[in-house]
Amino acid sequence: MKINTIKDLLNADIICCEDGLEHHVYSACGSDMMSDVLAYVKDQAVLMTGLVNSQVIRTAEMMDMKCIVFVRSKLPTAEMIELAKDSGIVLLATSKRMYEACGILYSNGLVGNRARNV
Amino acid sequence: MSEILNFHFDVDGDDFTSAGKASVQVKKNLRQLGLPPEIIRRVSIAMYEGEINMVIHAGGGKADVNVTEEYVEILLCDNGPGIKDVEQAMQEGFSTATDNIRSLGFGAGMGLPNMKRYSDYMDIKSKVGEGTDITMRVNIN
Ligand SMILES: Nc1ncnc2c1ncn2[C@@H]1O[C@H](COP(=O)(O)OP(=O)(O)O)[C@@H](O)[C@H]1O
Numbered sequence A: 001m002k003i004n005t006i007k008d009l010l011n012a013d014i015i016c017c018e019d020g021l022e023h024h025v026y027s028a029c030g031s032d033m034m035s036d037v038l039a040y041v042k043d044q045a046v047l048m049t050g051l052v053n054s055q056v057i058r059t060a061e062m063m064d065m066k067c068i069v070f071v072r073s074k075l076p077t078a079e080m081i082e083l084a085k086d087s088g089i090v091l092l093a094t095s096k097r098m099y100e101a102c103g104i105l106y107s108n109g110l111v112g113n114r115a116r117n118v
Numbered sequence B: 001m002s003e004i005l006n007f008h009f010d011v012d013g014d015d016f017t018s019a020g021k022a023s024v025q026v027k028k029n030l031r032q033l034g035l036p037p038e039i040i041r042r043v044s045i046a047m048y049e050g051e052i053n054m055v056i057h058a059g060g061g062k063a064d065v066n067v068t069e070e071y072v073e074i075l076l077c078d079n080g081p082g083i084k085d086v087e088q089a090m091q092e093g094f095s096t097a098t099d100n101i102r103s104l105g106f107g108a109g110m111g112l113p114n115m116k117r118y119s120d121y122m123d124i125k126s127k128v129g130e131g132t133d134i135t136m137r138v139n140i141n
């Protein structure tokens, strides 16, 4: 799925790194606990979260993620946006809640776990 | 090239917002060196967990990264409270983190096990009241 499709499906606003909207991603995860993201995420390129601090961006960067979606109308700070730009991570913001946002993407084919080498 | 490259960082313990800065920089440096992405990711995650721990549990410290032909070595050194029972701290889910830390997205008790998982070698030397020294290595080949 193109990141642009995620944006459309979630009726999300683009916060930065528009250039990345054409990238294809194959799986996503949702969590407010960065500890869990670091421990359990494998190849998921999209992080859905309601947490707002710089560690969200750094965690995504450490995990080689391509896109972060802030749910529940949360907005990243200016410092977070700078960090994301520096790492080329697309930031999106939606008013949808976590459960609904994840459900919409999942039912449109963006799975939680993708077998490697597919 | 047989020389060892070294990157040194002082990790600020008073500012949670800047925690992880050193790890982001190391990731950039390793990319520039052209190391394989999988190696870079393992180093990044292991170091980031360790760096976060130094900030949330030890009031900051020092980080050194050595790159040799065989491995990337991460040395984390702090003068924090130390770890009373390292074996217990290594258990998945064990954490002394406060609710405040958890509200910041950390403190699931998965950091040390994760560091072990992503490194090929890990050693923890810790003394209560003195601090903690952690060595991790990720083999390049
Ligand atoms: N550098 C450190 N200094 C003091 N205590 C530490 C340090 N790193 C880890 N610990 C202790 O080990 C526990 C487990 O660490 P970890 O697995 O990273 O989980 P978490 O950070 O989520 O609590 C911590 O809760 C803390 O008590």
Ligand SMILES: [Mg+2]
Binding pocket: B049, B052, B053, B107, B109, B110, B111, B112
């Ligand atoms: Mg930890």
